[in-house]
Amino acid sequence: xxxxxxxxxxxxxxxxxxxxxxxxxxxxxxxxxxxxxxxxxxxxxxxxxxxxxxxxxxxxxxxxxxxxxxxxxxxxxxxxxxxxxxxxxxxxxxxxxxxxxxxxxxxxxxxxxxxxxxxxxxxxxxxxxxxxxxxxxxxxxxxxxxxxxxxxxxxxxxxxxxxxxxxxxxxxxxxxxxxxxxxxxxxxxxxxxxxxxxxxxxxxxxxxxxxxxxxxxxxxxxxxxxxxxxxxxxxxxxxxxxxxxxxxxxxxxxxxxxxxxxxxxxxxxxxxx
Numbered sequence: 001x002x003x004x005x006x007x008x009x010x011x012x013x014x015x016x017x018x019x020x021x022x023x024x025x026x027x028x029x030x031x032x033x034x035x036x037x038x039x040x041x042x043x044x045x046x047x048x049x050x051x052x053x054x055x056x057x058x059x060x061x062x063x064x065x066x067x068x069x070x071x072x073x074x075x076x077x078x079x080x081x082x083x084x085x086x087x088x089x090x091x092x093x094x095x096x097x098x099x100x101x102x103x104x105x106x107x108x109x110x111x112x113x114x115x116x117x118x119x120x121x122x123x124x125x126x127x128x129x130x131x132x133x134x135x136x137x138x139x140x141x142x143x144x145x146x147x148x149x150x151x152x153x154x155x156x157x158x159x160x161x162x163x164x165x166x167x168x169x170x171x172x173x174x175x176x177x178x179x180x181x182x183x184x185x186x187x188x189x190x191x192x193x194x195x196x197x198x199x200x201x202x203x204x205x206x207x208x209x210x211x212x213x214x215x216x217x218x219x220x221x222x223x224x225x226x227x228x229x230x231x232x233x234x235x236x237x238x239x240x241x242x243x244x245x246x247x248x249x250x251x252x253x254x255x256x257x258x259x260x261x262x263x264x265x266x267x268x269x270x271x272x273x
Contacts, residue, residue, distance in 0.1 A: 002136040002228055003113045003144075003157070003196055006126035010240040012135065013247035016227075017207060017219035020109025020200040023101070025215050028190065032104060034169040034182050036097040041089040047173035048087075049080035096171050100178070107151075108183075109205075109218050111198045113137070117231055118260060118268040121192060130233035130260065133244065139196075141226035150201050158184045160195040229256040231270055 005018070012018065023032040038044045056076050061069065114122065117134050127134060137143070139157055146155030167182040183199055205218035230248065232241060248255050257273045 001115070001139040002117075003115060003139045004117045004134045004136050004231075005111070005113050006122050006132065006134050008126065008128035008132040010133070010236075010243045012222075013244045015207075015219070015221075016224065016247075016251070017221050018111055020111050020198075020202065020205070020218050020220055022105045022109055022202065022215060022218075024105045026110060028186065030166075030187060031110070032108070032183060033166065034097070034100065034178065035166050036093045036100065036169050036171060036176075038089050038093060039170040039172050041087075041092075044089075044092070044171065044173055045083070045087045049083055051173070053077070053080055093171070096169075096176060100169065100176070105215075107202050108154075109200045109202045111200070111220075112193075113157075113196050113198075114194050115196065116194045118270055119192065119194075120268055123233060123260060123268070127233050130235040131237065131240075132233050133236060134231040134233075134260070135227060136229040136231070137222070137226050138228050141223060143222055143226045144198055150204065153180055153183050154199050154201050157196055157198050160193075160197055161185045162188045162191040164188050224252040225254075227252055227255050229258055231258045231260050232273070234259060234261055 005012075026032075053076055057069075057073060060076060061067070116122070117136065123130050123132075123134075126132070144155075144157035161181065161184060163185055164187055167179050167185060169179065169182065170177045184197060186193075186195065200218075200220055202218045204220075206221050207219040209217040209219070211217060230244060232244075245257075248257070258270050259273050261269055261271050263269045
């Protein structure tokens with residue numbers, strides 16, 4: 001199966017590297033945004049205080065050596081019950097949410113692809129209104145397979161599911177269950193994209209470009225043999241096309257050249273150059 005990446009410029013053909021984008025830099029602000037819920041708020045509060053009460057008792061005894069142990073334990077147990085009753089589950093959920101988003105934006109990058117090379121909205125939105133191009137990759141390439149040392153869910157080409165019900169991440173003491181669906185779902189309004197995606201662990205990027213007042217750009221090199229075809233937009237400039245043609249001739253001569261055209265009474269069609 002061929003899987004396509006729409007591109008607004010010819011930049012990819014200057015180094016054959018693809019950007020994997022952190023969630024906060026994606027065009028949909030709801031990408032990779034879970035609903036975080038405490039699985040059992042009462043139990044969560046009790047387990048939090050239970051994990052800390054013994055160390056608190058030891059500290060209290062050091063500071064107040066004349067107070068009997070039974071009295072110390074009674075005082076701190078009462079304090080623990082008060083803490084439990086005053087804990088705000090929604091505030092704890094917000095804390096876990098912000099922690100997840102911070103870690104995710106620092107470590108997870110998304111590469112969005114599609115099975116549809118002739119989508120008018122996508123040529124308009126992602127290929128600079130037909131001034132760009134679409135690159136077809138072999139979905140069986142090892143580039144779309146997990147590699148050793150990658151975290152869970154990274155490296156695998158996965159079809160995106162479209163739903164208006166966000167995945168729920170359940171929190172327990174010392175554990176957060178982030179479902180795989182969190183990384184591979186989008187709202188139904190995006191279903192026209194027919195998206196497949198790969199996520200990568202950003203610290204493994206082959207190149208990082210620092211952007212003043214912006215997020216770094218993380219680049220991963222795509223193997224030349226994974227590239228099977230290039231579809232030129234009908235408004236691509238001669239200069240941009242020449243850059244692509246030169247790169248293909250020198251480094252990937254096997255790649256097929258095609259073009260997207262508007263055919264009267266038929267719509268957009270991918271045609272041989």
